[in-house]
Amino acid sequence: MDIHINNLRIFAHTGGKPFDPNKPIFVLIHGAGTDHTFWGLQTRYFSHHGYSVLAIDLPGHGRSEGVPIDSIEETALWLWKVLDQVSYRNVILAGHSMGSLIALEAASKRPDDTDALILVGVAERVAVHSDLLAAAKKNDSTAFDMITDWGFGQKSHLGGHQSPGLWMLGGGRALLAECSAGVLDSDLSACHSYIGAIEASKKISCPTLLLLGDKDRMTPPKMSVPLKENLRISETKVLSDVGHMIMIEKPNETIDVMDEFLRRALS
Amino acid sequence: MVEAKFLKFDTLSLHAGQQPDKITGARAVPLYQTTSYVFPDVDHAASLFNLERAGHIYSRISNPTVSVFEERMAALENGVGAIATSSGQAALSLAVMTLMDSGGHIVASRNIYGGSHNLFMHTLPRFGISTTLVDPRNPDEFKKAIRPETRLLFSETIGNPGLEILDIPTVSDIASQAGLPLMVDATFSTPYLLKPFDYGANIVMHSATKWIGGHGVAIGGVLIDGGNFNWEGSNNFPNMTEPYEGYHGLDFTEEFGPAAFIMRARAEGLRDFGACMSPQNAFYLIQGLETLPMRMSRHVKNASLVAKFLNEADEVSWVRYPGLENHPDFKLAKKLLPKGAGSIVTFGIRPGSDGARKTGAKFIEALRLFSHLANVGDAKSLVIHPASTTHQQMDEQGLLEAGVKEEMVRLSVGLEDPVDLLSDLRQALRSSQK
Numbered sequence: 044m045d046i047h048i049n050n051l052r053i054f055a056h057t058g059g060k061p062f063d064p065n066k067p068i069f070v071l072i073h074g075a076g077t078d079h080t081f082w083g084l085q086t087r088y089f090s091h092h093g094y095s096v097l098a099i100d101l102p103g104h105g106r107s108e109g110v111p112i113d114s115i116e117e118t119a120l121w122l123w124k125v126l127d128q129v130s131y132r133n134v135i136l137a138g139h140s141m142g143s144l145i146a147l148e149a150a151s152k153r154p155d156d157t158d159a160l161i162l163v164g165v166a167e168r169v170a171v172h173s174d175l176l177a178a179a180k181k182n183d184s185t186a187f188d189m190i191t192d193w194g195f196g197q198k199s200h201l202g203g204h205q206s207p208g209l210w211m212l213g214g215g216r217a218l219l220a221e222c223s224a225g226v227l228d229s230d231l232s233a234c235h236s237y238i239g240a241i242e243a244s245k246k247i248s249c250p251t252l253l254l255l256g257d258k259d260r261m262t263p264p265k266m267s268v269p270l271k272e273n274l275r276i277s278e279t280k281v282l283s284d285v286g287h288m289i290m291i292e293k294p295n296e297t298i299d300v301m302d303e304f305l306r307r308a309l310s
Numbered sequence: 311m312v313e314a315k316f317l318k319f320d321t322l323s324l325h326a327g328q329q330p331d332k333i334t335g336a337r338a339v340p341l342y343q344t345t346s347y348v349f350p351d352v353d354h355a356a357s358l359f360n361l362e363r364a365g366h367i368y369s370r371i372s373n374p375t376v377s378v379f380e381e382r383m384a385a386l387e388n389g390v391g392a393i394a395t396s397s398g399q400a401a402l403s404l405a406v407m408t409l410m411d412s413g414g415h416i417v418a419s420r421n422i423y424g425g426s427h428n429l430f431m432h433t434l435p436r437f438g439i440s441t442t443l444v445d446p447r448n449p450d451e452f453k454k455a456i457r458p459e460t461r462l463l464f465s466e467t468i469g470n471p472g473l474e475i476l477d478i479p480t481v482s483d484i485a486s487q488a489g490l491p492l493m494v495d496a497t498f499s500t501p502y503l504l505k506p507f508d509y510g511a512n513i514v515m516h517s518a519t520k521w522i523g524g525h526g527v528a529i530g531g532v533l534i535d536g537g538n539f540n541w542e543g544s545n546n547f548p549n550m551t552e553p554y555e556g557y558h559g560l561d562f563t564e565e566f567g568p569a570a571f572i573m574r575a576r577a578e579g580l581r582d583f584g585a586c587m588s589p590q591n592a593f594y595l596i597q598g599l600e601t602l603p604m605r606m607s608r609h610v611k612n613a614s615l616v617a618k619f620l621n622e623a624d625e626v627s628w629v630r631y632p633g634l635e636n637h638p639d640f641k642l643a644k645k646l647l648p649k650g651a652g653s654i655v656t657f658g659i660r661p662g663s664d665g666a667r668k669t670g671a672k673f674i675e676a677l678r679l680f681s682h683l684a685n686v687g688d689a690k691s692l693v694i695h696p697a698s699t700t701h702q703q704m705d706e707q708g709l710l711e712a713g714v715k716e717e718m719v720r721l722s723v724g725l726e727d728p729v730d731l732l733s734d735l736r737q738a739l740r741s742s743q744k
């Protein structure tokens with residue numbers, strides 16, 4: 044579905060069902076250099092299991108127009124503008140990697156409007172390696188390689204994907220390579236310069252799930268501990284043999300964990 | 311500067327697509343000889359059918375053994391995903407049926423496998439799909455043959471049997487400028503010698519029957535998606551970018567991004583045309599893939615020894631091997647196929663007193679190690695006379711255009727000791743002149 048904001052077309056994938064403002068609204072936010080397709084199976088599953096899902100393409104990503112916003116705080120404000128356009132109901136926010144910081148920041152800005160929060164591959168600080176920042180700044184394709192290498196867990200480098208016939212390293216690399224010039228640079232800079240995660244955690248009142256991969260080299264599980272210590276109601280689920288690309292590496296388990304958490308959180 | 315580290319080709323050919331079996335610990339890829347898979351509950355079943363969860367439903371659509379083969383091929387080619395098919399021809403038909411509708415047009419190399427030529431020139435026209443054949447050595451011909459209704463550019467990486475090398479970088483530029491995908495049949499090169507996606511091709515197919523298996527025990531094919539074609543930008547492919555009634559209005563690009571083509575081919579083409587690979591054949595082909603790097607390096611070594619030998623033999627009037635300096639594509643082969651130019655060598659025997667055909671027949675019948683049969687890419691050395699077999703449906707003009715000469719003999723050089731191969735060729739050449 045298209046949402047128009049500041050005269051720009053913003054795309055949100057609804058997972059094969061039309062958006063229904065009367066169902067719980069479940070917002071999925073992708074990470075750096077990717078788009079709504081990273082949440083493909085989760086989008087379809089939850090839209091067919093009682094939720095109105097909006098897997099949003101951030102500005103300049105996927106099918107959305109505009110230029111990427113190079114600040115997590117600004118993106119969080121932008122997100123509420125988009126959501127206010129479609130409904131005044133409370134929402135469930137989920138984000139992956141950069142998207143998890145956006146979800147966290149957005150929930151902290153309007154805690155009363157957020158019913159549940161899911162942070163996938165999250166850390167107190169997402170410091171980006173200087174070589175990766177430099178490659179992204181130059182729009183050098185080695186940046187796509189580095190993210191693909193570090194993003195996927197060692198085991199996933201061998202494949203064995205749950206979706207028959209798909210080679211996830213190739214798929215991840217191909218999606219990153221679709222980024223327009225400057226997009227990855229903007230995203231990674233936004234992650235790197237964001238230092239508000241702990242302050243944001245303190246303001247959040249809804250149940251929060253931290254969904255992590257035990258072999259994540261980008262946001263290792265221990266780096267989420269300070270968030271947990273500051274969140275009021277939170278639980279942590281660590282999937283085994285998984286890197287940073289959690290919902291791609293273990294799509295079915297991701298669905299199961301999120302589904303079970305939401306059942307409890309919203310009851 | 312840190313560098314991304316990925317598993318190397320030889321490692322991937324042994325491991326990609328497989329995690330050791332969790333329950334039994336089986337190290338080899340188990341043969342899942344089953345048609346179907348028990349659903350844990352009704353909701354799970356519905357989720358699988360509706361593409362909300364990942365998993366297997368029915369072995370026409372996917373099977374765990376076949377999936378390992380598919381994923382391994384996608385990994386070796388640097389693609390996003392693959393579909394294994396019942397044969398190489400099924401891989402080509404699946405690609406055409408996924409991309410094209412009646413009224414569509416293909417620009418294809420003229421120098422291709424006889425079966426592919428038949429599909430393009432005789433079978434697809436019955437379904438309203440036409441093809442213009444062009445000279446693969448002249449990329450400009452691809453460009454000139456493109457029409458508003460063209461939807462695909464097609465060629466072999468190394469032509470069968472003429473061994474023309476496709477200038478993939480140039481032809482892929484022509485394709486992308488026209489908003490069209492370039493598909494290559496990479497059977498003769500295999501991903502060990504050449505990775506077409508690295509040079510801009512968008513779809514790769516193989517007859518896995520050949521070098522991928524290497525043992526000559528299983529017919530199979532595979533279609534691989536490079537994930538590097540902009541379906542939306544091209545505006546030519548509603549099958550990829552508009553809601554599909556056959557799947558509750560699914561829009562494949564919206565849903566799967568770079569994997570749109572391969573997902574559509576599975577969800578529609580495998581489902582409806584049904585030319586899937588059997589688990590048993592996937593199991594055999596996986597055994598083959600494990601040794602692909604070692605076999606290919608020996609194949610090209612033996613082939614270049616055979617080519618050099620023939621080049622110097624008195625009974626031979628001409629030899630064609632892209633690794634020989636006298637081959638018109640020698641330079642291009644050096645660039646695109648630095649590890650070697652494949653293991654097919656063709657040559658013309660100097661006709662004896664009873665004519666070219668008879669001399670050729672005498673040669674073939676005198677061979678002891680080379681088997682006379684209709685296949686290539688076996689670990690064992692093979693020989694055939696294309697004009698009277700694989701390309702026999704073509705008339706004289708067609709043969710000429712496809713680069714198949716009357717006196718041409720095609721060798722598929724195997725992995726035997728080269729001393730034995732050369733001595734077999736030497737004695738058969740002598741016999742041919744008697």
Ligand SMILES: Cc1ncc(COP(=O)(O)O)c(C=O)c1O
Nearest residue numbers: 397398399423470497517519530
């Ligand atoms: C280059 C090439 N492509 C495709 C095919 C067809 O493959 P299959 O026999 O597996 O259907 C062949 C078979 O000889 C071939 O040589």
